Amino acid sequence: MASTRSPDGSPPAPRRPAPEEAVDGPTEAATGPDPARAPEGSAAPGETARAAVDEAPAGKHSGRSGTVPRPDPDGLPELAAQFEDEKPGRALTGTVNLLVGAAAVAVGVLALWQVFRPLPQGSKYYLIIFLAGVLPLVFLAYPSGLRLRRRADQPAGFHARPGAEPTHDHAGLSGEPTHDHAGPSGEPTHDHAGPSGEPTHEHAGRRSDERPPAGAEPEPRTVRPGAAGSRSRPTVADWSLAALALVACLYPVLPIPFGSGGGGYDAFLDRQGLLAPADLAMGTVLLLLLLEACRRTTGWILPAVCLLFLGYGYYGGLLPQSWPVAHAGLDFSQLVDAFYNSDSGFYGTPLDVAASYIVLFTIYGAVLDLSGAGRFFVELSSAAFRRSRTAAGRTAVASGFLLGTVSGSGAATTVSIGAVTWPILRRAGYPAERAGGMLAAAGVGAILSPPTLGAAAFIIAEYLGVSYLQVLGWATVPTVLYYLGILLSVEIDARRSGVRAVFVDVASPWRLLGRFGYHFASLVVIIVLLAVGMSATRAVVLATVLAAALSFLDRAHRLTPGRLTAALVGGVRGVLAVTAVCAAAGIITATTTKTGLGPQTAALLLDGARAVTDDPAVVLVLTALLAAVALTLLGLAVPVTASFVIGWVIIGPALLDLGVATPAAAMFVFYFAVLSEASPPTALAAVAAAAVTGGRLVPTMWQTLRYALPAYLIPIAFVITPAGLGLLGIGGPRQILTATVVLALSVAVLAVAAGGWLPGVGPAGTPERVLAALAGVVLLRLEPVSVAIGVGLAAVAVAGVLVRRGSAGRSGGQAGTTAELREVTR
DSSP states (O other): OOOOSOTTSSOOOOOOOOSEEEEEOOOGGGTOSSOOOOOTTSOOTTHHHHHHHHHOOOOOOTTSSSOOOBOOGGGHHHHHHHTSSSOOOOOOOHHHHHHHHHHHHHHHHHHHHHHHSOOTTOHHHHHHHHHHHHHHHHHHHSOOOOEEOOOTTSOTTOOSSTTOOOOTTOEETTSOBOOSOBOTTSOBOBTBBOTTSOBOTTSTTSOTTOOOOTTOOOOOOBOOTTSSSOOSOOOHHHHHHHHHHHHHHHGGGOOSEETTEESOHHHHHHTTTSOOHHHHHHHHHHHHHHHHHHHHHHOSHHHHHHHHHHHHHHHGGGSOTTSTTOOOOOOHHHHHHHHHSSTTSTTSHHHHHIIIIIHHHHHHHHHHHHTTHHHHHHHHHHHHTTTSTTHHHHHHHHHHHHHHHHHOOHHHHHHHHHHHHHHHHHHHTOOHHHHHHHHHHHHHHHHHSTTSOOHHHHHHHHHHTOOHHHHHHHHHHHHHHHHHHHHHHHHHHHHHTTOOEEEEEOOOHHHHHHHHGGGGHHHHHHHHHHHTTOOHHHHHHHHHHHHHHHGGGSGGGOOOHHHHHHHHHHHHHTTHHHHHHHHHHHHHHHHHHHHTHHHHHHHHHHHHHHTTOOOHHHHHHHHHHHHHHHHHHHHHHSOHHHHHHHHHHHTHHHHHHTTOOHHHHHHHHHHHHHGGGGSTTTOHHHHHHHHHHOOOHHHHHHHHHHHTHHHHHHHHHHHHSGGGGGGGTOSOHHHHHHHHHHHHHHHHHHHHHHHTEETTTEEOOHHHHHHHHHHHHHTTSOSHHHHHHHHHHHHHHHHHHHHHHHHHHHHTSTTSOHHHHHHHHO
C-alpha cells in the first residue's frame, strides 16, 4: 500500500470526516495470533488489526536504519520483543524446539513442585537445580549475535563451499547467518525479502542491481513472524556452552569427587571460604557463562557493569586509602567464593525471586493470555467508553491497565494495545506522536499496576522481609494517581486538539462482563488468598489452575493439554532472560557486601548534598533529587531488575541514613528503575509505540514523558516528608486520605501545566501554566504550609484561566483558536 506520509516525511494532518465515525472492535491481534471468538456486535477476527497494519504510516526511530516496521498482526510478539529490555530469542522449530520445550516443561514442573513439596536439601539446593535447568536453555534459545569480520580477499556474498550457508555481509561466531531480516520460513533475506521469501538485497520487488527512483521514499521494513529473532538452529558452539553450563551449575550437587573438590552438596558447603581448585575452576566458568548469557539476552552494558564491580573488588585495594571507596582488596578466589558458595552471590535473593516468584507469575500470565483474557480486557475497555468523546484515549489507557495485570512488561503491553487502539486513535484525530506517547505511558503502567508488578517488586518483598500483598498495598495509591494523570492528559488533549467522537462497534460492557467476566476471577483469587495469609507462590499457582479451568467456558480458548503445555513452555521461556540477569546481579550484590561499597557511596551522596546546605530538610530534598537522577541514568543502561538491585545496594543506604522509612526508600528506587522505559533517550516503550503508530521518535518520547510525569514526582513526595507515607497506605485513614487528595490535586494542576488546558473551562496561557506547575511542585511537600501555598497558587491559576475565558468570549475569539473557542462557549 502506498505510504501515508507527506513528501517531507511528516505524518499527514488528520482529516475532518463526519463528527462521529464507527470503527470495528479490537481483535485477537492484541494478545496473539490465536483464533478469536467474535462476540455479538464485534468485528470479525483480525479485521481491525489488519486495518492498523494497512493504514499505519511509517516513521523513524533511533538506533536502527530505515523506517519503523509496520506491525503484522501475526508478528506482534516479535515486534514487542524488539523493544524489550531483553533481546528477542530464536524461533526454534523441529527437534530442537521439542527438546527445549521438554526441558522448559521440566523446569516449570520443578517450580510448581517446589511450591507444595520443597526439596528437603533447602532453598539453595533448589536454586542450583533451577539454574542448571534454565541457563543451558539461554544458549539454545538466544543466538550469540556476534559477527566475524570478512576477510579482505572475500567479496560480499562469498560462499566458502557449494551449498554452504550464505554469509553475504557477516557471519555469526559459529557460521550462523546474521542477516538483517528473516523471511517467514526463517531463510536469510539480506535486507528485505520478496513475497516468496527469496533474497532481494535491497527492497522487496526490486532487483539487487536496481536503484530506487530519484526522490522516492525508502520502503518501510515489514515485521514478519520470527523477524525479531533468528530462526536458525543452535550452533555447535551454542550446544557446547549449554553442556558446559549444565556441568558448571550441577557441579556443587554432583556426588562425584573432582580431585580435592566435588563430593556432593554438603561437601561443597563445607568448603565455603576455602575453595578447592576444582571449585575455583567451576565457579570461574559459571561466572563467564553468566556474563555471556546476560550479553545474549540484554546486550553488552550489564556484563560491562558486572565486570566493573568485579574489577573494583579485585583492584580496589590499590586505590589510595584516603579515598572513601577504597577497601582492603580481595583476591580472585575470595571473589569466586562470594559468588559461587555464599548466599549473596549467584544464588542470592534476586535468583531466589526469579525461581520462586517470577517463573510462576509468567506461567500464570501465559495461561491467562491463551485463555483469551487479553482480548477480553481490550474489548471491555472499548465497550466501556464507546460513546464518549474521549473514548479512544480512555480505551487505550484502560486497556493498558487491564493488560498490565497479565503482562507485567511495558513494551509488550504498548505493542498489544497499540495494534488495536491506534486505528481508533487515528480516526479520532490524534497525531501519531501524541497517540504514541499515550500508548507508551499506558504500557509502562503495566509494570506499576497490581496485582502483577514488575519483577523488582518481588525482590522488594524478599529484601524487606514482608509479604507480597504488603508491596501491592504500597503500590495501590501511586498507581491510581499515575492513571489519574494519564486520564486527565487524555481529557485535555481531546479538547485542545479537537478530537472527535469515534463509535467503537463492540458489544455492550454488561454483555461482555456477563459472558467473559470470569477472566477477573483468578485476579481476585490472588488478592483474596494473599489477604488470608497464603503465600504468593501458592496463591498464584491456585489462580493459574482456576484460570485454566475457566478457559473451558470459551470454546475458542479452552486450554487443552497441548495449549496448556504451550503456556507452560511460554512461561518458562519468558523467564530465561530474567534468570540470567538475576544470577548475574549476584556479582554486584556480593561485591558490594564484601567491600562495603554501599555505605561508602551513600556517604559520598550525602556529602554532596551537605556541601550545598546544612538544613536537614533541604539536604533530604537534594539527596532525593540526586538519587532520582542517578537511578534514571542507571535505568537507561541496564534492565529494570538489575537497575533496582544496583540502586538498592548503592543508593538505598543514603536515603535510609537520612531517616527515610524503609518502604518509602524501596518504592522510590523501584519507581525510578521502572521509569527507564519512559525516559529519553532510550524509552523502550516509546520506541515500541512509535513503531506501531509510525510517529517520529523524539516527539513520541517527549509526549510519553508528559503523560508519565506524575510517576516521576509521586516517589519524591513519599520520600521528602513523613506525611508522604500516606501515599503508600502507611498511617491512619486520615493521613492516607489527606496525602491522596493533596497529591491528586498536584497531579491535576501538573496535567494542566503540561497540557495548557483546564478541562471544562478552556485554554491556559503561559502565566497560568507556570503558576500551575509551581503549585504542583509545592504540593509534593505534604506539610500544612506547603499545602496552603500550593492550593493558593492553583486557585490563582484557575482564576487566570477563567479571566482568559471571559476575555476570549468578549473579544469574539481573539484569545484562542477556533477549536478553543468552541470549547469555551460550549
